[in-house]
Amino acid sequence: MSAARRLTDPLEAGAALDAAAPALIEDGRVLSHQDLLVQVDALASLLQRWLSPGDRSATGRIGPRVGVCALNSMRHVIAVLAIFRAGAVWVPINPHHGPEINRTLIRQADLDLLLIEADCAPAVGTGSVSALLIDEGGELDRHLNRALGDRPGMVPEGAEDIVCIRFVGIPEGRFRGILLPARCFLGVQLTLERLFAPVAADLSLLAAPLSEDAVHFVLPVLGAGGAHRLLRHAGPAGILDALRQEVTLAYLPPALVPLLLGEGDFAPSDFPALRHLACGAGGLPPGLAARARERFGPRLSTLFGLPEAPLTVAALGGAEMGETGPGASVGPPCEGSRIALLEPDGVLRQEPGAVGEVVVAGDLVMAGYLNAPVETDAAFHEGWLRTGEVGALDARGHLMLGERAVSTAATTDDGWPADRRRHTLNA
Template sequence: MNPIRALYEHRDAKVDRPALFDGETTLTHGALIALVECAAADLATRGIGPGDRVGLCARNSWRHVVAYLSILRANAVWMPLNPRNGARLNSDFQARANPALTLIDAASVEAAGASPRPLPLEAWLDGVGDASPPAILDEADAPFALKFTGGSTGVPKGVVQSQASGAAALRSLSDFYGFTADDVNLAVAPLTHGSSHYVLPVLAAGGAHVLLPEPDRAAILRELKTRVSTVFMPPTLIALLMGEAAFAPADFPRLRHLTYSAAPMSPDRIAQAIHRFGPVVSTLYGQTEAPMTIAGLSPADMTDPDKRAGVGRPFDDTPVRLLTAGGDLVERGEGEIVVGGDLTRTYYLDAPELTAASRHDGWLKTGDIGRIGEDGLLYLIGRSKDLIITGGYNVYPGEVEAALNLHPMVREACAFAELDDVWGERLEAAVAASPDADPAVITAFVRDRIGPVRTPKRLHILPDLPRNPVGKVVRDDVRALCRQSQTRPLELAR
């Protein structure tokens, strides 16, 4: 099934119910469907058809949702571009993907970077006429989305997700949450990332989304205390909310799922969140190559302290095994987590060799090391890659180091992570530079090139980076030196 068909489920029953809340703007399900169809028809008149990639760079808004759905309704391939990536990365992504069109809202024009065929989002939607869209195409292996992630060397990898993969994530989310027409989901995490997966299952049930363009903590708490029943956000934001104001579970009468994902959360922090928000905390485990729903841990499971260190139970349609060091696939024990099912019907853009290397007898190798106990619960032990997950975003040291090394005062750079109660993992870096090098100038330089997410929260100035006997810079040694020595760090405001 093409995931866009979920938009039409229970159409007659929900036509007059609200679907999107964005400030003073409210769209009903009927109005949303009509606008999506007109916008999809307009895309078709512009030559956009099956397989064509359409970039979308925008903050969270009702227009963002309409554009996302209209791309899918036109049978095109949705290519999200997070404004927080910065212009250089988004330019690189578009050069790699060569989108037929890129929709850009007014707030993201600069961040979108160089687009071969840009189209202002607001003017476009204001100008769409009344026309019928093309027929929906159901092709399980047809591309549904193209999402870019980092690589261990800092080179971006494009992941092409199929209709089958998108539909599998949709089914699992619907089962996990049991969405109904009474649900109101708060979309505060960027729709260019995991938050987008909630759009269709909530709408399919007749529920609604509240859209926030920025993670304003006062606005988030206001929504959580009134109409919101489900919300997805990184652990960073949950930690910041708990430090923002005094509140207790009774303040959230409708909240039934406060879901974190994209980064780990310590058992102590989970206990604190349950104490403050109530028994509503849940988590999901996935990755771009197997989006969002490899495993999930429900609020009921979270009430058991012994289970909080886990990431959940595999979803029914998504088998999970462990690949041992000896090359065996096992259901219990320890090893690299491998995943099967429709969720993994993805591949790397223009990189068949990488796609092949990511598979073992048809199973997707996640690169994560895990353990599955007799109760079937999945635990993450570590990562076989150098991935840093900070504030819910994936960052690879290589891309940070490459940007640091461009600064004329930096001779060499090494990025690493430290555990942090707010960020999950705090991105830090050490650079070999002269003592008069200004950390603020260097970090501003990096921020301009690769955006704030990939800018180190702490920058250590060292005369030289430590090396092992064969002359290689060892990341763990750099981290240890920065902990022990009296370096001159710059710590950015949270």
């Protein structure tokens, strides 16, 4: 990770391009780039006073842990960016999960503070952690109004410092916290900038939950001076309606694609402004990819990643999907990512024609699992993250995904669940 660039630097870059330009749009309300920066800095300053993050160490610090439980809203974006800017650790708490699950995650994460919208309070319950309502016009505003104009202290940002703890479900109803360092978030950010080349005229649609991979698109678009439209309640019809309007860039998880395809007839010409429709993080099955490309056109691209290596392990652009046959591959490794195939005898291969379990290395790979050193060791082979996916490399170095390496019911010899791409809570 470059020491010259910090995770939230795009906030200042966007404001410097045009401070008055829209940054966030929600239900017809608009927040400018300058006002967004001011509110993020005010909340970051408050978090530093309340939580005392202190100086980061050079290697792998885990600072105060702040959960956010909210739907897609301006305040959700402000909260996440302020946590990063304060030098704390963001813990996404998905409001679509029930209170029993979320209380378990809050205990495992050992949260210092929970920032929550009133509508999401039933998803958490009471008494499990100190909580602050972040709705506009509510409890947080009393503090923010006194802090407007304050700037947070600059906390040195080490590449290995943990900036996010994200949970996945594993067999037997248990949960595992993934430790994602600054290098991971910045690596994904830089890759998305290269892949989609956002510009000041872009209007990005944030319809997928911000507690999931959609959050990675926030800063690349803001840094280019573009804006995000937030959909608080995003059904298929509402998403399609938004895509038909001024939206130029959108990200959707694969589960949403068949729902959109089932929402009446539409064709590529229905989306005149749309430049990029990115689908991730696991790629699309061949048949579904073919139907999606027919309906959305060559603007459709796919991203491959997993919770432990988010979103940009490999990518396949719309033109390449047309050349190779939709869904035939998930594309070549993204810059900063390395892919190899692990054979049963432990040999790693990277040449065309190699077949085996897909393993990944690079900046976007997790630091490990929260309070789980044995499981962390088992998730790696000679420094490569094991994905549990069977794959092959074609003649161009594109990754082709096959069947699971082993069934979800099986375990490896070390007892670690073999299906590492298990059900994801905040993936």
